[in-house]
Amino acid sequence: MQKSLLIVLLVAVFGALAIYFFNLQLPAYFSFALGAIIAAAINYMTASTSTAEITPYKGPIMTLYVGNLPYRVNETEVKTLFEKYGPVNSVRLVRDRKTGRRKGFGFVEISEKGGQQALAKLNDFIFQERTLKVREAKSQDTDRDDAE
Template identity: 50%
Template sequence: MSKNIYVGNLPWSASEDEVRAAFEAYGEVNSVNLINDRETGRPRGFGFVEMDDAGAAEAIKNLDGKDFGGRNLKVNEARPRAERSRW
C-alpha cells in the first residue's frame, strides 16, 4: 500500500530529483509530482510524493519542518482535494 504525501514550502528551484533523493532516505519513492502554475509554468512551491506506508510515516516525522534549500518544509499526509463549485 502506498501513501500520498503533501510537501509544501519548497524553494522554486527544487527539482523532482532533489525531492526524490530527500524522501528516498526513508523508503521507496513511487512518484514525485511538483506543481507548476497553469498560466506561467513557474513552480508553485509545493508538490506530492507517493511512497510506501512505512517510509511515508518516517519521512513525515523526519522531514516536516526541516530545512530544504533554505526553506522549512511542510510535510504531511495529503488530503483528498475538496470539490469546488463551478460558480
C-alpha cells in the same frame, strides 16, 4: 539512459584512441561491427542494473503533501530527499498554468512505512534554506465532500 549513453561514448572515444595509437590496420566494417557489439553489451549491462529504479513499489503507499519547497528544486532532488525513508513511486511538483513556474509545493507517493517516517523527520526540516511542511495529502474526493 543518460548514464549508459555517457559510458558508450567514453568507450567509443577510448576505442578510437586505441586504434589510432596502436596503428591497427582494421577494415572499417570490422571496426564498426566490433564497436556496435561492445556498445550493445555495455548498454545491456547498464540497463539490467537500473531496472530496480524503474519498477514502482507495489505495497501500501501514501501520498504526502510537501509545502514551502524552494522554487528552483526539481523532482529528482525531492525524490532523493524522500528515498532515505522508503521507496518513492512518484514526485509531482505543481506548476502555474500560465507561467509554467513551480508554485513551491508538490506531492510524493511513497511506501506507507517510509511515508510515516518521512512525515515525522521532514516536517519542519530545513531543505535548501526553506522549512518544509510535510502533511498527509487529502484526496480530492474528500475535498469535494467538504465543499457540499
